[in-house]
Amino acid sequence: MSLDNTSQPSVEYCTDTVNARHMHGRPEHELVPSRYALKVGTIDVTVVSDGVLSLPGAMLGHNADPAVREAWLHDMFLPPDVLEWALNVVLVRSGDRTILIDAGIGMEFPDLKRAGQLIRRLEDADIDLASVTDVVLTHLHMDHVGGLLVDGVKERLRPDLRIHVAAAEAKFWESPDFSRVSMPPGFPDALRRTGKQFLKEYQSQMRLFENEYEVAPGVLVTRTGGHTPGHSVVRLASGGNRLTFAGDAVFQVGFEHPDWYNGFEHDPEEAARVRVRLLRELAANRESLVATHLSFPSVCHVAVDGDHFRWVPGPWEY
Numbered sequence: 001m002s003l004d005n006t007s008q009p010s011v012e013y014c015t016d017t018v019n020a021r022h023m024h025g026r027p028e029h030e031l032v033p034s035r036y037a038l039k040v041g042t043i044d045v046t047v048v049s050d051g052v053l054s055l056p057g058a059m060l061g062h063n064a065d066p067a068v069r070e071a072w073l074h075d076m077f078l079p080p081d082v083l084e085w086a087l088n089v090v091l092v093r094s095g096d097r098t099i100l101i102d103a104g105i106g107m108e109f110p111d112l113k114r115a116g117q118l119i120r121r122l123e124d125a126d127i128d129l130a131s132v133t134d135v136v137l138t139h140l141h142m143d144h145v146g147g148l149l150v151d152g153v154k155e156r157l158r159p160d161l162r163i164h165v166a167a168a169e170a171k172f173w174e175s176p177d178f179s180r181v182s183m184p185p186g187f188p189d190a191l192r193r194t195g196k197q198f199l200k201e202y203q204s205q206m207r208l209f210e211n212e213y214e215v216a217p218g219v220l221v222t223r224t225g226g227h228t229p230g231h232s233v234v235r236l237a238s239g240g241n242r243l244t245f246a247g248d249a250v251f252q253v254g255f256e257h258p259d260w261y262n263g264f265e266h267d268p269e270e271a272a273r274v275r276v277r278l279l280r281e282l283a284a285n286r287e288s289l290v291a292t293h294l295s296f297p298s299v300c301h302v303a304v305d306g307d308h309f310r311w312v313p314g315p316w317e318y
């Protein structure tokens, strides 16, 4: 798979999107709304799907035996060579704050056109961009910040918007190290470019934290490192309930094979240590887990199963 990092969305794609939204002179609603709401104590949580990314199967674990990797995909009823990656974003309301956690991939990558749906889906959920008081970014990879770089989005956000990012993450993207990753061609350049563009566009609104920061009552962002040096997770706690948004610390394969190195991890050994530590903790305290690339809506629990982990999907609530 290639990613042409200089091209723009094709005219055909833009026209299709506009037509779909304004057929018969009014916006069309999607058959599948791709959002899911739940409560953590008094905190409102909405998981919104930005869409799906199709990536090479090897991204699962570039240190794994290809035959074992293929067998895992087969066991999961997935094709042998393509990984269909969910792309989940979370909106949290706590007290008087409305907090967007990550922002999807945006519209800049026509090869990945099944994703980039976030802005439209927030609108469909009657969530006004101007109501967002805070953005928390787990890290600055393009599938987590791209939605904020879509034309016209910055102008619709509040001028006093606060964007919370680990200081180590902002520093990393000034001169990022890609020597340990294993990504498809085109991705490192696209990631470098979007990371730098994000820092330039939003510098004045960024609120950097060292290790953790309480964004709102019961909403704590905590740096883990590993995936990227400033990768962070968001811990929600209210009324005895807990939920963690793990960003890219946990992937679907990570329950059974937490030691497999994902192709997008900048420090794979540390990323694996972070994953095991987090999964152990979530299994022990029985809290809910949501993660960017777990199958939508991704609300689940973690169980310990011998020397690895088991993914336990949450019950459907509606």
Ligand SMILES: [Zn+2]
Binding pocket: 141, 143, 144, 248, 292, 293
């Ligand atoms: Zn990601």
